[in-house]
Amino acid sequence: MIAASWANSRIVIPLDLVLSQPSDKNEDHRVVFARKRRERMRARLLKATFEVYTGDRGINDPAVIDDVIKAAEVSRATFYKYFTSLEAAAAELGHELADEMVLELDTIQSPITDPLKRASVGIQFFLWRAVDEPNWGAFVARSKHVVSETSAFMRRVTGDIDSGARTGELNFARLDAAVTFNNGALMNGIGAISNGVDRPAEFIEALTNMILIGFGGKREDVIDVQKWGSEFLRKNAPSHYPWWRTHR
Structure with missing residues (x-):
């Protein structure tokens, strides 16, 4: 690619x-x-x-x-x-974007094994990209093909959430409901950012915490994991992604 x-x-x-x-x-x-x-x-x-x-x-x-x-x-x-x-x-463009999202995330997320930390990094990664590239975010948020059952992105999200449940790190009643919840919050968050939100850093922090708590994470643990993910991206993303703004 x-x-x-x-x-x-x-x-x-x-x-x-x-x-x-x-x-x-x-x-x-x-x-x-x-x-x-x-x-x-x-x-x-x-x-x-x-x-x-x-x-x-x-x-x-x-x-x-x-x-x-x-x-x-x-x-x-x-x-x-x-x-x-x-x-x-x-549809073709949406599937290409889904493939790209997985490939880009793999570059930085692959060393992380803890499910909550992986989720924290993934959520914040995509939300910050919408800040830096609002046109990208606008298409992703509107394209139903990015989150279609056959997309690489959906397979990745479903697999990660399922793995977290199996290890006991994530806690929810139904996998399909958890995936729907995650995608709805994430895609709407990307759309909101693309349209412009006040204080995007605070918005991303709050939305990440709410999603992780929705997965069954304890509030005190979630706050620490969100901060860990934010710092991880701040240290590692600039050397991997041209779109990541170093002034963040």
Whole structure:
């Protein structure tokens, strides 16, 4: 996977969609050229989809295909060569973002084994990214595909919450209810931040504590874990993520 900078947000496109190399060294150069041209057009359409969905649109002005083809400066026929509908383009973009979210979190979260600490770091990681990249946050918060059952993000969240319950660190009655609670709070939090909240650091601290308490954590333990996660990110994130602002 590689990252492309789109409207102040990094969107990951599969490597084979952007910089494919011929699998056969003897492959006709015309075939290679045509494939790369298709890859560039697909990336262009996804970029336009992202821009349209994260634009300043009112509730009564939903995105339509005409908006995307205008932003991409292509014909309607060209759009339909790559996607059957605007929803299909948004779905692909949503799944790419879900994959990216997991890959980015793995980079920094993998050494952590304690379930509450993992949750603390993960929650604050995504909320702070929405602060630094509001366009990213706007798309993630609106995209149902990021939290669809088949997305990498959902598989990761479900697995982490289930593991925490099995070790006794997290306490709740139903796994599906816990996952729904987490995703609802997190995605709404990302959306709120993208729209602008006063004192985002306080907002992130409060929301993280509430989510962790909702998972069955004791208040005194949760406060310590939230602070631990915040400090962990402050020390480690700047060297891993270009979007992380060092002034935090």
